[in-house]
Amino acid sequence: MTYSSTTPFIDPTTLNFPQLxxxxxxxxxxxxxxxxxxxxxxELLLFIPALEGIIGSVILPVLGVVPDAMIVLFSGLGDRDQVHDQVAxxxxxxxxxxxxxxxxPWSIAIFSGRVNILKDGTANYKRPxxxxxxxxxxxxxNMSLSKTGVRCGEELKxxxxxMLFTMSAYFLIQVPAFYDDVPSLTYDxxxxxxxxxxxxxxxYSGVWFIIYLAYQYRDSIKEDSQSISRTKEIDNIVELIHEGKFTLMDTMSQFRHEAEVETGSHAVSDDYKRTNGLDNEEPLLSPGRPLPKRAxxxxxxxxxxFFNKYDENKDHEISRVEFYLICQDIGLNRKEIQDRLFEDSDIDQNGSISIEEFVSCMVDCARHKLSHENEGPQPKLPNQRSISQIHNIVHGMDDEEDDIEEATSDGDAHEDEEEEEEEEPPEDLKELPAADRKRWILYRSFRMMLFGTAIVLAFSPAMVDVLAELGHRMEISPFYTSFVIAPIASNAGELVAAYNYARKRTERSITVSCSTLQxxxxMNNTxxxxxxxxxxxxxxxAWQFSAECLSILVVQVIMTVYSYCRRTQTLMDAIWIVSLYPLSLLFVWMLKNPDMGGMD
Known part of the structure; x- marks a missing residue:
């Protein structure tokens, strides 16, 4: 960039090395x-449910790459005589x-999320x-290099x-560059x-960018509880549960909304209505109607x-006394009603409520729209027959048993964790009416994003000049200085996020953490x-970055192979993976060294 008396930035060529x-x-x-x-x-926009899908799948990934993208852009917009160094x-x-x-961050995630690796090669996520x-x-x-590690989900594959498909764009420029890299051709x-x-x-890379966003958006709206986007949403809710900011009533209300939307999209047949004695005006979630399994x-x-929260003695059962607390939180304060609901929910009649019985009870309570408002002298309660029907659905779900064991065995973990930052709307917006809160969230969100983007646009050209000058002072290519310094400035948050998210020590958390990095x-490839x-x-x-391009491709291929071949990754794998970072720099230096071929 051009420096003058009116430019707010300092010309780096006028500084000594410590000042630089x-x-x-x-x-x-x-x-x-x-x-x-x-x-x-x-992320503020995630508190507006209608925008959640598009924000999580499209807006967040795009905005996350803005700092890197702006440095890349401004590196090629300088004076022609300096552009070669700046493009570096x-x-x-x-x-x-x-x-x-x-x-x-990948290695950090393995380190912070490590558990014991069992003899059969699986990770120790389930309580015996x-x-x-x-x-x-x-x-x-435990720091055993071979007997501690993590197990990732199939989503990584x-x-x-x-990632392999998107990086194919590099070949489109690299292959012709090999043929044109001859001494007889000048740079121009x-x-x-x-x-x-x-x-x-x-x-080509722009088309892959659109394809990638479309894939992410499809994943965000996919009706699959195992999807990465759904997992992130549930984890946000879980954090609010442990902070006391999300209640059972909130859960039941959310279930009714999702279930009504889902059942409303599928008409109930006339034969079903006649068989079950339903009329057209009856609510879609009335007892007797089919319940949406995904909801x-x-x-x-x-x-x-919530089961972990109410299970105060951590015996993996809800006692009658603990059940009374649940009833009070959903608006049932009369003891005879609490006792009746407990008896109806205790399907196996063992005097306590299991996790499946608890889920069945709460689903049926939500279906009956149980709330403070309808607790009259004779409230319409779930009964043993309706709860048993739901219990059969819950018990028969394909993915239930493993998820329940993992969740219940992890119940104590959150109690020992340090309190994290609140993931809820700011305090000054919490008490506002929904419409006003939405308007202020939109205003505050766009103000922050615009201000942050303006800073990036203003400082990126100056950062390019500083990194180029730093390379000159150190008598090395500006590639090396920017390789180390620029990602720290733009992606340091990923290091912290990888550590914090993976330390939950579940297969889902490590999968989400590594999937985010992929x-x-x-996004960089596109x-x-x-x-x-x-x-x-x-x-x-001219494209004179063959060595640098090859280093990007080699690391991505190695990590693709790791993702495919090693679902269980040990602490030793973490050491090998983190070593790829300095080795890639050494790889570039060797390829560009005149004594070893002198590749451009």
């Missing part, structure tokens, strides 16, 4: 805070961000029946395949020769955490690369 280091730190910290503003502002900053940012995300001393990691702090001649291939790569699965995923790599190639096409620049 300080300025790099200031700019990096500023970009870090700006990326947090963008992230926090977009852009490709260093692209390579460093992609490789860092797939190595350091009757074992009251069981812990997921035994002894606490699909995401790894998608090589740029003109590769110009059309830069355009093809720009379009029950989603509700159960939340209810298991998604970030896909949006960032498309912007970069569009800039190269516009400026007719």
């Amino acid at each position: 280091i300080f300025l790099t730190t200031v700019y990096g910290y500023t970009l870090f805070q700006a990326s947090n503003l963008i992230s926090d502002g977009s 900053v852009g490709v260093g940012t692209l390579a460093g961000s992609t490789i860092m995300l797939l190595t350091i 029946k009757g074992d009251t001393e069981w812990q997921k990691l035994m002894p606490a702090g 699909a995401n790894a395949l998608l 001649q090589q740029g003109r020769s590769e110009n059309r291939w830069a355009f093809y790569t720009f379009v 029950i699965i989603r509700m159960k995923a939340i209810l298991v955490h 998604g970030a790599a896909c 949006l960032c690369l498309s912007i970069f190639m569009g800039m190269i096409y516009y400026r007719s620049l």
